Amino acid sequence: MTPHPANPHEIDARPLLEQMLLIRAYEEAIVAGSDAGTIPGTCTSVGQEAAAVGVVNALGADDLILTNHRSAGHLLARGADPGRLLAEVxxxxxxxxxxxxxxxxxxxxxxxxxxxxxxxxxxxSMAPGVALSQGMLGRPGIVACFFGDGAACEGSFHESLNLAALWNLPILYVCENNHWQAFVHRREAMSREHVSEWASSYGIPAHTVDGNDVAAVLAAARVAAEQVRASRRPYLLETWTYRTRGHFEPDDQSYVDPAERAAWLARDPIARCRDRLLADGALNPSQAAAIGDRVATRIHAARAFAEASSYPAADELTRDVYA
Amino acid sequence: MPTLTLYDAIGAALTEEMRRDRHVIAFGEGIATKRHDLVAEFGALRVRNTPLAEGIIAGTAVGAAASGLRPVVDLLFAPFLCYAMDELVNSAGKLRYMSGGQFAFPLVTLAMTGAGWGVGAQHNHNVEAWFVHSPGLKVVMPSSPADAKGLLKAAIRDDNPVLFFIDIGLLYQPGDGPVADEVVPLGKAAIAREGSDVTLVSYGKTVHHCRQAAEALAAEGISAEVIDLRSLKPWDAATVLASVEKTGRLVVVHEANRLCGVGAEIAAVVAEEAFACLKAPIVRLGGPDAPVASSYPLEQAFVPQPEAIVAAARRLCRRQIA
Structure with missing residues (x-):
């Protein structure tokens, strides 16, 4: 029996909506700062908020996360302070x-x-070693490894899955298939439609879920995480989603098919979640507005914190190179 | 003192360190096949064979090292490190710094290289300078079984990633056995022979060529000091500088390509720090800018031989800077 509902219809999506709104507002603050020349550009996760929030909320406190350059969603959903994140950026x-x-x-x-x-x-490439330590040191947590369809075309994806299957490593592989590998559409780079298709060749169970439906992602990730936890073996969850902004800010996205992008914008994970909550009566408009206000206040404070933080001193240039 | 080979010395160091610390594990390409004694003593979970996939072996070591284990990985031959460059250079070497010191990477990578087996350039390529040039990594290359054991013990206990290069030509030559549990600190050179007229600095098999050269030079009345660097990063500049301040002459010798090799750094530092002591120009002897051939005479011709070292030292001792 799973401790949490794995049925999307039984999930309370209100806290998930707030996390997604926080991620969106954080990314939009960076985009605005980038446009104004006050914040360095980043690889935003706009459009992929549900994929991050759904999976991270299925993990326990003991579980570990490995992620990549498009990580704001994972970090914020895990509880990272947006002020310290912005200060880092x-x-x-x-x-x-x-x-x-x-x-x-x-x-x-x-x-x-x-x-x-x-x-x-x-x-x-690093996830198997982290999972190996978890097992050999008797730690209970599993390892969630977030990557994109671009990484799935690297040799390290195939080497990692092979070793994890061979050594029975408790890794939840999470492929956020956002259709874009930097400036190349996945259909130009992948021999298959879905990354999950590749998992079966390594004997790894896999599932593809609508990555723009936060409750569906959370439900699927709970099933997946529970299976990894119980079997101490890998599992691959593919979240089918879309990078609605460019690879890196600024990016005019002139290479993007407008019709494809429009279709995905119409499936925006935040709008879908909010509309469903409103339609179900789980959220009323004033509650929705209150969530928006809380998020705006946090991002405003985060921006102020980051701007007030000083730059590192020059003598820190060579610190922490060696242990 | 017992005699043993460098291969045995590595096994002895692994055994002692795995006994001392349960976090030490070993995996790689055939390590469980070749070292039955380790498997017998420590079990199949701590000593594992892997696929022939250097990237994932090194990446797994990086992940394990950051999470509490102390892996030693065997990638067999140094040119295979090309497949592991991202994991060693971009992950192990950089993620401590880039994370603001949140992680440490206590891992050791074993790789063989050098002339001796006629295996050709895709198994024999002395690439140690690549890793010296990469921040966050340490690099060692012993010339004797005793140093191999002591350096490997130090490398396993070190909290940083260490590239441990094994000279193929020395692997099965018996040598003096090390004292039990002796640790050779990283970054400390050894004076293999004392002398007063010229300093010969080397590492790996060419240390032995320098010793042979020093014997021949002694017969001519030239007293050569031989320094075995042992560690290439950090390298023991103090010992080298003290020697050059005494002798006033320096020959740096290694099997790796001379071009941008470790010897270039040593020569530059000596020129910067001890220029006033120099009685003659610094000489570097190293391999050519060419892949190593498999054919025995060509493979040997790649390596600075004792005769070339003698000739270089003799030339330096006969000339004075005006």
Missing amino acids: MGRRDGYCKGRSGSLHISVKELGVVLTSTIVGAEL
């Missing part, structure tokens, strides 16, 4: 990585978000 000393990471590789060990890398596929 802006290269300030109060950032989670003392300003040495910038946006692309933010790890927050205290939250179990470890070894974030922007090298596409590196998260896949």
Whole structure:
């Protein structure tokens, strides 16, 4: 028996909506700052909020996360402070990585978000070792490894799945198939439609879920995480979603098919979640407005915190190179 | 003192460290096949064979090291490290710094290289300088079984990623056995032979070529000091500088390509720090900018031989800077 409902209809999506709104507002603050020249550009996760929030909320406190450059959703859903994240993006000393990471590789060990890398596929190469430690050191948590369809075309994806299956490693592989591999559409780069199709060749169970339906993602991720936990073996969950902004801010997206993007914008995960909650009567308009106000207040405070944080001193240039 | 080979010394170091620390594990390409004794003592979970997939072996070591284990991985031959460059250079070498010090990567990568087996350039390529040039990594290359054991023990206990290069030509040559449980600190050179006229700095098999050269030079009345670097990063500049301040002459010798090799850094530092002591120009002897051939005479010709070292030292001792 699972401790939480795995039926999407029984899930209370209100806290999930708030997390998604926080992620969207955080990314939009960065986009605005990038446009104004006050914040470095980033790889935003706009459009993919449900895929991140649904999976992260299926994880327990003991579980570990490896992620990549498009990580704001994972970090914020895990409880990262948007102020310290923004400080990191802006290269300030109060950032989670003392300003040495910038946006692309933010790890927050205290939250179990470890070894974030922007090298596409590196998260896949390191996940087996993290899972091996969990098992050999008797730790209960499983390892969730977030990557995209681009990383799935790297050799490290295939090597990682092979080893995880061979060594019985408790890894929940989460492929956020957002259709874009930097500036290349996945249909130009992948021999198959779905990344989940590749898992079966390694004997790894896999499932593709609508990545823009937060309750569906959470339900599927609970099933997947529970299976990894019980079997101590890998599982691959593919969240079918779409990167609605560019690869990296700024990006005019002139290479994007407008019809495809419009179709996905019509399936916006936040609008879908809010509309369903309103339609079901689980949320009324004034409650929805209150959530929006809370999120706006947090992002405003985060921006103020980050801007007030100083830059690292020059003598920190060579600190933390060696242990 | 017992005699043993460098191969045995590595096994002895692994055994002692795995006994000492339950977090030490070993995996790689055939390590469980070749080292039955380790499997017998520590079990199939701590000593594992892997697929021949250097990227995932190294990546797994990186992930494990950051999460509490102390992996030693065997990637067999140094050119295979090309498949593991991202994991070693971008992950192990950088993620401590890039995360603001949140992680440490206590891992050791074993790789063989060098002339001796005629295996050709895709198994024999002395690539150690690549890793010296990459931040966050340490690099060692022993010349004797005793140092191999002591350095490997130190490398396993070190909290940083260490590239441990094994000279193929020395692997099965018996040598003096190390004292039990002796640790050779990283970053400390050894004076293999004392001398006063010229300093010969080397590592790996060419240390032995320098010793042979020093014997021949002694017969000519030239006293050569031989320094075995042992660690290439950090390298023991103090010992090298002290020697050059005494002798006033320096020959740096290694099997790796001379171009941008470790010797270039040593020569530059000596020129910067001890220029006033130099009585003659610094000489670097190293391999050519060419892949290593498999054919025995060509493979040997790649490596600075004792005769070339003698000739270089003799030339330096006969000339003075005006």
